[in-house]
Amino acid sequence: MRALFILLAMLFSGGSALAGDLTVSVRDARGQAIRDAVVTVTPAAGVPRGPIRFSWPLRMTQEDLQFQPYVLIVPVGGVVSFPNLDRVRHHVYSFSRGNRFEIELYGRDQSRSYTFNTVGVAAMGCNIHDQMLAYIKVVDTPWAAKSGADGTVTLRGIPAGAATLKVWHPQLVVRGNETAQAVTVTAAAAQRTFTGDFSGRAAVR
Template sequence: PTGRVVGSVKVTEADGKPAVNAEVIVYLVGFAEPPAGTPTVIQQKGRRFVPDLVAITVGDSVSFPNRDPFLHNVFSQSPPRKFDLGSFKKGESKDRQFATPGVVDVYCNIHPEMAATVLVLPNRRHTRVGADGRFTLDGVPPGTWTVFAYTRRAAKPASSKVTVTAGADAPLELAVVRGGEVPHTNKYGEKYRREPPPTYR
């Protein structure tokens, strides 16, 4: 028998104002589970990664389909999973498997404004927080665990210990502060060049 962790996450900006449209993942660590085996999808659409934050389990894969009418080049220099998918056009998709736990920051080598994060976690006890700030972690083994709330642009995830008993809900409230986008370089470790203005015919 397992229990649940049920609660909410409050996200604010550095100035104390409520964060708007902040994607938040709640998860816990301390034990390992096999991956679900269902590929997670991060679209490249409108010069953005959609969604820009996902959580997967070690061994899972992420697909990166290009929905834009121009090239993208998805890459990461994060130690848990360095990769470079090369340039590919609209309608094409490339996958990568993630075998090491950690935080993987993903960018486009062509468009510096594109940024996403893949949380590679040891188990499947993770969930996306709803628009109302509420979450439920199902299937949590009895015991005392540290639960984390992660959002992009936060200096570090919020965390708190919670004790779970079989067949019961453990309440938890978390708060995380979000900062600005962290500057990054292209896949060559260089500053991005400014794109030329579009040509209209």
């Protein structure tokens, strides 16, 4: 009886450890690749406890009167730095619901930071330079990344089972600029293509 219990425990443990990779290709209605689309997967069973960490720096630089990068993915609770590398001063702000804040004027080689505690989007602008625009996407899952120039993104090591796949982009013409669909993750690598209307105008809001 004890041996049977141990065997069942081992089988259960092995099954729960199964994980797979998912590659998503993001395209517009003409089949053109869309870069900077944020793709997330949230397993129905939940995400691991503890803080979420990503491999990229939580930093949005101001240089040549632009924000870099255009889209930054940040885990909920993440602290983002805003270094100013320009010769002029900047006044960084977001009026987005749930992520509203302002960092008043500061100059070259100075940096400020802000903690993002609310899942959602912060549309970033500068109160001095209207052409400056960027987005911070705050997520609560470690399976998150943005598409490159080829429109693709691969999320690795997702636990097998039911999950929710989301695609967000500032120009995606759907409510909240984000769409969701149910997926089933298996131990085998899988590919999906997402096609949407990306004709919307990205703007600070």
